[in-house]
Amino acid sequence: MGNLLHRTTWLAALIALSLVTWAQQDPHSTQGGAPHIHPDGSVTFAIKAPHAQQVQLSLDTQPLTAMHSDSAGWWTVTTAALADGLYRYVYIVDSVPTLDINNVYTMRDVYITKNLLIVDREGKCPLAVHDVPHGTVSAVWYDSPTLHSQRRMMVYTPPGYEDDHARYPVLYLLHGSGGDETAWLEQGRVAQVMDNLIASGQATPMIVVMPNGNVDEVATPGSTGAGLVAPSSSHKYEMDGKFELSFADISTWVENHYRTRKVKRYRAIAGLSMGGYHALYISANQPDQFGYVGLFSTAVKRMDKGRCRIYNDLESKLKVQFQDRVRLYWIGIGEDDFLYSENVTLRDMLERNHLRHTYHESSGGHSWSNWRDYLILFAQRLFK
Amino acid sequence: MGNLLHRTTWLAALIALSLVTWAQQDPHSTQGGAPHIHPDGSVTFAIKAPHAQQVQLSLDTQPLTAMHSDSAGWWTVTTAALADGLYRYVYIVDSVPTLDINNVYTMRDVYITKNLLIVDREGKCPLAVHDVPHGTVSAVWYDSPTLHSQRRMMVYTPPGYEDDHARYPVLYLLHGSGGDETAWLEQGRVAQVMDNLIASGQATPMIVVMPNGNVDEVATPGSTGAGLVAPSSSHKYEMDGKFELSFADISTWVENHYRTRKVKRYRAIAGLSMGGYHALYISANQPDQFGYVGLFSTAVKRMDKGRCRIYNDLESKLKVQFQDRVRLYWIGIGEDDFLYSENVTLRDMLERNHLRHTYHESSGGHSWSNWRDYLILFAQRLFK
Numbered sequence: 001m002g003n004l005l006h007r008t009t010w011l012a013a014l015i016a017l018s019l020v021t022w023a024q025q026d027p028h029s030t031q032g033g034a035p036h037i038h039p040d041g042s043v044t045f046a047i048k049a050p051h052a053q054q055v056q057l058s059l060d061t062q063p064l065t066a067m068h069s070d071s072a073g074w075w076t077v078t079t080a081a082l083a084d085g086l087y088r089y090v091y092i093v094d095s096v097p098t099l100d101i102n103n104v105y106t107m108r109d110v111y112i113t114k115n116l117l118i119v120d121r122e123g124k125c126p127l128a129v130h131d132v133p134h135g136t137v138s139a140v141w142y143d144s145p146t147l148h149s150q151r152r153m154m155v156y157t158p159p160g161y162e163d164d165h166a167r168y169p170v171l172y173l174l175h176g177s178g179g180d181e182t183a184w185l186e187q188g189r190v191a192q193v194m195d196n197l198i199a200s201g202q203a204t205p206m207i208v209v210m211p212n213g214n215v216d217e218v219a220t221p222g223s224t225g226a227g228l229v230a231p232s233s234s235h236k237y238e239m240d241g242k243f244e245l246s247f248a249d250i251s252t253w254v255e256n257h258y259r260t261r262k263v264k265r266y267r268a269i270a271g272l273s274m275g276g277y278h279a280l281y282i283s284a285n286q287p288d289q290f291g292y293v294g295l296f297s298t299a300v301k302r303m304d305k306g307r308c309r310i311y312n313d314l315e316s317k318l319k320v321q322f323q324d325r326v327r328l329y330w331i332g333i334g335e336d337d338f339l340y341s342e343n344v345t346l347r348d349m350l351e352r353n354h355l356r357h358t359y360h361e362s363s364g365g366h367s368w369s370n371w372r373d374y375l376i377l378f379a380q381r382l383f384k
Numbered sequence: 385m386g387n388l389l390h391r392t393t394w395l396a397a398l399i400a401l402s403l404v405t406w407a408q409q410d411p412h413s414t415q416g417g418a419p420h421i422h423p424d425g426s427v428t429f430a431i432k433a434p435h436a437q438q439v440q441l442s443l444d445t446q447p448l449t450a451m452h453s454d455s456a457g458w459w460t461v462t463t464a465a466l467a468d469g470l471y472r473y474v475y476i477v478d479s480v481p482t483l484d485i486n487n488v489y490t491m492r493d494v495y496i497t498k499n500l501l502i503v504d505r506e507g508k509c510p511l512a513v514h515d516v517p518h519g520t521v522s523a524v525w526y527d528s529p530t531l532h533s534q535r536r537m538m539v540y541t542p543p544g545y546e547d548d549h550a551r552y553p554v555l556y557l558l559h560g561s562g563g564d565e566t567a568w569l570e571q572g573r574v575a576q577v578m579d580n581l582i583a584s585g586q587a588t589p590m591i592v593v594m595p596n597g598n599v600d601e602v603a604t605p606g607s608t609g610a611g612l613v614a615p616s617s618s619h620k621y622e623m624d625g626k627f628e629l630s631f632a633d634i635s636t637w638v639e640n641h642y643r644t645r646k647v648k649r650y651r652a653i654a655g656l657s658m659g660g661y662h663a664l665y666i667s668a669n670q671p672d673q674f675g676y677v678g679l680f681s682t683a684v685k686r687m688d689k690g691r692c693r694i695y696n697d698l699e700s701k702l703k704v705q706f707q708d709r710v711r712l713y714w715i716g717i718g719e720d721d722f723l724y725s726e727n728v729t730l731r732d733m734l735e736r737n738h739l740r741h742t743y744h745e746s747s748g749g750h751s752w753s754n755w756r757d758y759l760i761l762f763a764q765r766l767f768k
Contacts, residue, residue: 131609
């Protein structure tokens, strides 16, 4: 009884910490208010907004969906069955974009935060956490003499890394314009994907290094002396060669601080959009460094003509690069991507020169949905 | 011109990714919509909600504040000058708790997510990121033979750790009931506090280990095979001795995987609320292990009587513990804390037995504001 009383006091104190009544328990949910995922993959969304005139669901790329209210002020809608995967959503309450206060899971895409849910009907979705061994994820600061700054990057080491003395291959994984060093982990679900692919034997255990490709910021917004500033999607120097020329600071630091296999055969580089552009030119200018190259929805064209030598003579550089064996040169592009034609041009150029590559054309456009898929495909072909 | 056109296409594509018009640019803000912090520490909050009848600001522990709208539907309020520090807030729009969609910075406290801002008028707030060397933060999984599971913990290593061969002292820092291994980093701002205190010479460089003290969960919600479940504040076995008895799995793993100084003189343990309870009984039952003990708003009383031997004979255990030198036994409690009397009782018992300790009584109650303050005070006295 004393124990029960004590617990009650405790709980009361916890609740008193919040002045708002958070008692928005969703009657349609088994998860304390977050969307309820039904066995067939359909999802019931619910938000309590008793005074609202109109509430809509904004679910990923689908058109806005009207929600309907009951007499208690709960607005709900149930979707058709969704395929396994990751979905982002917000509610639009009387034209105000509103995060789901009952779902603590959110995801930031540059300057937009949305709620998150994962449909995983069979327990096999590679984006979900499963009961498999997990790697370590670290936020580390390295010195970049080229950029005259301490900069942050994220590093995934595979399960077992801490307990053996083996050397591991490395994948350098680069984000897009507006993203930062956390993008691949947060939106790309890299830790979950790698844990799952390694556990099932589909991927070779590897280190994944995710630096920040915007040279005008040293780390993700909020992680620097600039304070809790709003993220920006426009960066001053994103494609003028500075990142590419500073890349050796990253690979040197990684090879000095992790047990890596320091040969081309066990080094990969990949990126999405601007990060694909970075990967393209970094690998072309260092033909002896990367045995594997992944270009996901890549910006192929030079963005800032004539400013940096590394963008010159791509075709002849690629010929040199492919002379020293490139084990996999993987291009992924969506048929609706606004960069589609640039990627077809790159593919044609490779074909014209008989440079062996893999071209993967998917549906959809310039989206994390595609980039996650590309990573899953690409990672399975590395270091084998 | 081609470059400009290309950039325009690019931006258009980015914008098209979101079906919602996010053009909520706050006219009162310099930070893209997040609250505007004025030089005197007053803060202007703003949210666009043209159809709302009533909008209020819920700012930390202050009473709800009415906001006022202009003809464009922007609701605003400006606070009095706030002291330097961290503040959490949400808006209440027609009774619906609403996160600030224009502020990407949020903080989860158990099951409640709120927005975050930091007032730092002089650039000296120890909770803010400053341009100082930064430590590494890692999420690692360790094996707990006692609990028969792989479990996650967060580890902070100080700046320089990767580049020297020195051994470092270790602080084990334990969260409260309902929290998890991320609580001290996220709400306690441990990485920022340690970076700043170490940079200014106020704290000795140390490793900080933050395990998960709830034995019925292996990691923070969303990081386990259970999926994106709602966080719970009630855990089955939180105070039955299981965590305390499994603690050696953590310290053994840490001492095997990090360059630690493996003597009592360089080992500290501290915790808040339930974590203080854990720290109290772990240290009392291993009198040769911890040279420094920090009890922040501690639950002193046994929560689950008679179930576990480690809770027996506290007074005689403390006498033994203090015979082998305890360099600092630090108790922090707020005068309004619901655990106040328990802590006074503990202090009186220590005094009665002439066991040397430091008792710090602050204003306020059972809050992160106090726990951050206590950490800052405690960390400066460690390992000196």
